[in-house]
Amino acid sequence: MIVRMLAAGALLTSMTLSASAQQADLAAAKKEGKVVWYTSTPVETANKIAKLFEAETGIRVELFRSGGSAILRRFLQEQQAGRIAVDVLTTSDPAASAALARKGTFVPFKPAHFDKVPEAGKDANGAHVAQRLNLITIFARSDKVPEADMPKSWADLTDPKYKGKLVMTDPSFTALGLMVVATLSKDFGWDYYEKLRKNDIMVVQGNQQVSDMLKRGERLIAAGALDSYAADDRKAGHPIKTIYPADGVFIIPAPTAIVKGSPNPNAAKLFAEFMLTDAAQKLFPEDGGYAARIDIDPPADAAALGTLKAIPVDYDAVEKDTARVKRRFNEIFQ
Structure with missing residues (x-):
């Protein structure tokens, strides 16, 4: 309804x-x-x-x-x-x-x-x-993750020191998550998500749930989520820091x-x-x-978008591969 x-x-x-x-x-x-x-x-x-x-x-x-x-x-x-x-x-x-x-x-x-x-x-x-x-970044609880220990790139998220601290969106629910997974799985291979699975990353429905996990302290690092939620949380007084990965952010219309x-x-x-x-x-x-x-x-x-390094997204390829990407992701995280 x-x-x-x-x-x-x-x-x-x-x-x-x-x-x-x-x-x-x-x-x-x-x-x-x-x-x-x-x-x-x-x-x-x-x-x-x-x-x-x-x-x-x-x-x-x-x-x-x-x-x-x-x-x-x-x-x-x-x-x-x-x-x-x-x-x-x-x-x-x-x-x-x-x-x-x-x-x-x-x-x-x-x-x-x-x-x-x-x-x-x-x-x-x-x-x-x-x-x-839509700006997709990494963001983290700055009161619980020291500056020196924060990830600097998407590849850093597979480091075992982040085990049990990560949360991400489900590409079967949010299209932004689909863009990220389709692109990173192509750039890094599906082994990247196998490593995230071993790092006990939590998969939640959407960006609001990612935000909630960080605010409650149940997870400390958003591994690719909509940055406006981080901005809103900072405005509300939560200690959330946006990280612009060295290998680029996602800017998705x-x-x-x-x-x-x-x-x-x-x-x-x-x-x-x-x-x-x-x-x-x-x-x-x-x-x-x-x-x-x-x-x-x-x-x-x-940051002004023009100052950020953007990861290119092949939208035609994503459209063709959507079913396969979702299926492979679900196989890894089932």
Whole structure:
């Protein structure tokens, strides 16, 4: 069942949608009255986006929020059953979004500020465009792991001194985890994950669970997780240090797309337009993440993406190898 999730306690500011969106979509969107959004956006930020859009337009947002792989699985199951229930799909899986776009699953649409999103973060024809950029790093409890003992690279995580201290996300649940596992297993070989298994790494569902493990002290090092959770935890007073591995970080766009044949097509376009407005984009750095637009500043006290070494991800290869990667990972960690 789709649940409507609302942010609480946020002071709303006045926002203006682009004139083209208002003229083309607003009246028809208001008649539809709602937009259904499936998303892997961190839950607090997703709630804020929904709340702001509702306040600005009077159009209700029905939000289903889960991990990127879970979002896609739900959408594909509904699609195969001949039922399109969602209007706007935001995942953390550029590979799957590109594959679905090639099949004609999405409505091409170039909202205002489309030109301010990097080329690598969008389809040239507008079939999908990044909502945010996901930075995947290593982070650790700085009060329990001395600076000198912190891992400096992805390869360091196999060191026996980290046995029983590591936690990571499940690539069958979160698409970001899938990107990391597919890439590192190719770069280092599956022996890398065999070694992590021997190091008693804990596998949890998603990034929130990784954060919870560190805050409770049950695990001390996040072995590849969404850095905005580390930023949020620091803001809340937890001693969490981000480590930018010497061999690179992952910078993965989160594509937003309008689903063809959706029940509320006009509201879908209006909501996709809203996703790239100043008001929505500035929520990401406020919550410790990175906006999709290059003209929006990075989070406070965080590295600018251009200063970091990025590990290249072959999204076409990930899309082709998804089933095999998940199967091999599960064989190792079953």
